[in-house]
Amino acid sequence: MRIQVGGLADGIYRYQLAEDSTLLELDERFKNQVIVDATIEKSGSQAFLAAEVSAKASFECDRCLTSFISPLRSSYRMYYVTEGGADSHIDPSELQVVPTGFSVIELSDDVRQTILLSVPLKLLCSDQCKGLCPHCGANWNSGECNCEEKADDPRWEQLIRLKKQV
Numbered sequence: 001m002r003i004q005v006g007g008l009a010d011g012i013y014r015y016q017l018a019e020d021s022t023l024l025e026l027d028e029r030f031k032n033q034v035i036v037d038a039t040i041e042k043s044g045s046q047a048f049l050a051a052e053v054s055a056k057a058s059f060e061c062d063r064c065l066t067s068f069i070s071p072l073r074s075s076y077r078m079y080y081v082t083e084g085g086a087d088s089h090i091d092p093s094e095l096q097v098v099p100t101g102f103s104v105i106e107l108s109d110d111v112r113q114t115i116l117l118s119v120p121l122k123l124l125c126s127d128q129c130k131g132l133c134p135h136c137g138a139n140w141n142s143g144e145c146n147c148e149e150k151a152d153d154p155r156w157e158q159l160i161r162l163k164k165q166v
């Protein structure tokens with residue numbers, strides 16, 4: 001995934017790029033294509049990139065173990081500057097030093113990292129996911145089972161205690 005900037009006059013340019021997730025070396029959770037909406041600001045032999053990245057991934061829910069498809073969206077910025085040309089206010093993570101006369105912006109690594117960082121820490125099929133019964137394994141999203149109530153019922157616990165004493 002790359003953008004040719006070599007022959008561009010100074011100015012602002014917009015691109016939409018698409019790449020297969022496997023070509024970006026993303027793992028098998030990621031499906032279909034990764035789309036990048038890129039804005040390039042070319043200035044002399046330097047360039048600024050703002051990229052909106054979107055992808056789709058198939059995750060397994062942390063609570064109910066069902067797989068679900070989730071859209072992912074994120075963005076990043078990058079300054080491509082020549083040696084010594086960096087403003088001190090630029091965040092080093094948004095800076096790549098390029099040789100004078102550089103002509104191609106290679107996006108693949110940054111796009112892949114941006115997507116991987118956009119994966120939520122908690123993977124839930126829905127915020128309301130009720131999860132699985134720890135006793136019988138029933139998926140509580142598709143209905144309640146009978147075991148949990150009994151285990152939580154204090155009278156049931158008393159009964160268990162009585163049985164142990166016998």
Ligand SMILES: [Zn+2]
Nearest residue numbers: 061064125129
């Ligand atoms: Zn779930």
Ligand SMILES: [Zn+2]
Nearest residue numbers: 133136145147
């Ligand atoms: Zn159950």
